[in-house]
Amino acid sequence: MDFDSTKNLFIEGDNLDALKLLQETYLGKVKMIYIDPPYNTGKDFIYKDNFTADKTEYMEDSGQIDADGGKLVANPDSNGRYHSDWLSMMYPRLKLARNLLRDDGVIFISIGEEEIENLKTLCDTIFGEQNFRNSFILRRYDKNINRQFMDEGLKSFNTGFEYILCYARSSGFSFSPIYKEASDKRKTSGYWKGFWNDADRPTMRYDVLGFEPTTGQWKWSKAKALEGVENYKTYIEEFSDTISIEKYWKQNGEKLKFIRRNLNGKGKNLGVEHWIPPSQGILRNTNWLDILASKSTDAVKGLFDFPKNPEAIQVMLQSQFGKDTVVLDFFAGSGTTAEAILQLNAQDGGSRKCISVQLPEAVDEKSEVFNAGYSTIAEISKERIRRAGAKILEDNPDQVGKLDIGFRVLKIDSSNMNDVYYAPGDVKGGVKSGHVAA
Numbered sequence: 001m002d003f004d005s006t007k008n009l010f011i012e013g014d015n016l017d018a019l020k021l022l023q024e025t026y027l028g029k030v031k032m033i034y035i036d037p038p039y040n041t042g043k044d045f046i047y048k049d050n051f052t053a054d055k056t057e058y059m060e061d062s063g064q065i066d067a068d069g070g071k072l073v074a075n076p077d078s079n080g081r082y083h084s085d086w087l088s089m090m091y092p093r094l095k096l097a098r099n100l101l102r103d104d105g106v107i108f109i110s111i112g113e114e115e116i117e118n119l120k121t122l123c124d125t126i127f128g129e130q131n132f133r134n135s136f137i138l139r140r141y142d143k144n145i146n147r148q149f150m151d152e153g154l155k156s157f158n159t160g161f162e163y164i165l166c167y168a169r170s171s172g173f174s175f176s177p178i179y180k181e182a183s184d185k186r187k188t189s190g191y192w193k194g195f196w197n198d199a200d201r202p203t204m205r206y207d208v209l210g211f212e213p214t215t216g217q218w219k220w221s222k223a224k225a226l227e228g229v230e231n232y233k234t235y236i237e238e239f240s241d242t243i244s245i246e247k248y249w250k251q252n253g254e255k256l257k258f259i260r261r262n263l264n265g266k267g268k269n270l271g272v273e274h275w276i277p278p279s280q281g282i283l284r285n286t287n288w289l290d291i292l293a294s295k296s297t298d299a300v301k302g303l304f305d306f307p308k309n310p311e312a313i314q315v316m317l318q319s320q321f322g323k324d325t326v327v328l329d330f331f332a333g334s335g336t337t338a339e340a341i342l343q344l345n346a347q348d349g350g351s352r353k354c355i356s357v358q359l360p361e362a363v364d365e366k367s368e369v370f371n372a373g374y375s376t377i378a379e380i381s382k383e384r385i386r387r388a389g390a391k392i393l394e395d396n397p398d399q400v401g402k403l404d405i406g407f408r409v410l411k412i413d414s415s416n417m418n419d420v421y422y423a424p425g426d427v428k429g430g431v432k433s434g435h436v437a438a
Contacts, residue, residue, distance in 0.1 A: 008354045009354070009355045009408050009410060010332075010382055010385070011356065012359075014412065016096070018412060019330060029102060031105050031327065032320055032327045033097055033329070034110075034313055035329060036110040037110075037331050090119070098169065102169065103170050106133070106169065108165070108166050111162070120135075123165060133167060136287075138293040140159060164288075174321070175320075176321045178283075182280055182282050187279070190249070190275050190278050192260070192273040196217070196269035198215075198268075208259065208261070213270075220257075225259055227257065229259045229260075232275070235258065245258065257275070258274065258275040259274050288312065294306045294309055297388070300336075300339075303334065307336050308333070311340075313337055314340045317340065323352060324352065325353070328355045328357075329356050333358065334380060335356060335358075335388075346399060346403055360379075362375060362376055382409065390405075392405055
């Protein structure tokens with residue numbers, strides 16, 4: 001897509017500036033926000049909050065130098081403000097982000113165990129406790145770092161997972177059901193499960209095969225349950241000697257329900273069971289340990305260590321109703337969110353639009369990526385998105401001219417917060433020189 005038609009944006013600059021500017025155009029229009037903020041490791045915070053301070057004052061305020069100009073560790077764990085420094089960085093950004101969400105919008109935040117409790121308290125304050133939806137867990141790569149300390153005894157185990165906190169903008173948000181792929185056995189075989197659950201609806205308690213519960217309830221209406229009893233009776237009497245219940249179910253359009261009673265059952269259902277048919281997918285819960293938190297793709301190899309996994313972000317995207325929505329990532333990093341959106345649009349015909357925001361943070365001048373010509377994280381992120389778009393069109397030649405794989409690059413002029421400008425020279429990203437009022 002060329003500059004004039006692409007709907008995707010890449011904003012280069014401090015995300016607090018960007019979030020303020022986006023209030024004018026995108027207030028209440030963003031369906032989903034995903035962010036992977038810097039974890040509180042005690043290292044320097046490069047995101048500023050005081051726009052009136054000069055560089056020296058900012059370096060002093062952030063703890064990067066002392067009053068005599070000597071370099072310090074910005075946020076050591078001995079600092080009484082170790083947690084509050086990080087939370088103070090996050091608070092105004094989340095406050096502004098909430099304003100951008102639609103009434104049925106949602107935010108996902110990746111976070112480690114160091115700050116999850118504090119972040120949840122902060123989000124409860126900003127989004128409301130009633131709008132907390134879930135805490136998901138993803139699997140980390142196995143690390144053997146503790147092996148070198150085994151003989152001395154371990155202070156703690158290596159962390160094997162990380163969290164994603166999810167908050168809705170309001171009660172108007174609902175998840176779309178999402179599924180993970182079933183095992184080969186689950187795809188071809190059904191199983192029996194107790195028909196009782198602990199919800200308390202007296203109208204859902206009735207006699208099934210000689211037993212009527214006094215507490216809890218059956219899972220289906222009486223008419224549906226009695227139909228299931230008759231279906232299983234027919235199968236046993238007429239077909240069980242020749243075909244499996246799975247084949248019988250398939251021959252009847254994969255619609256029949258079955259109920260039986262195991263007279264040796266001792267649970268609260270006293271052996272009353274219903275049959276769960278084979279399934280290609282399993283309804284997801286908050287356990288996402290089948291998904292790695294980090295995963296490299298061809299588009300980011302050689303550019304970035306330990307990028308987020310686009311598959312995880314696609315699951316978040318699939319949990320939203322609607323394929324024509326605005327998605328925001330204001331800690332864009334390597335550009336994983338943008339790649340995930342481009343890939344998913346190619347898969348399901350969606351037209352989701354991505355707004356990526358990334359500070360032009362300098363990369364290590366001794367690194368391979370610097371020697372390859374990339375001086376900032378923002379440059380890496382833009383290159384990753386370009387590569388991802390090119391790969392998608394290579395794999396889907398019939399979608400050339402149909403998929404929006406371009407993006408406009410805008411840079412924030414922090415000296416004049418009323419303005420942003422198109423970044424000249426970023427022609428590959430689909431941009432041109434020019435100026436626009438934010």
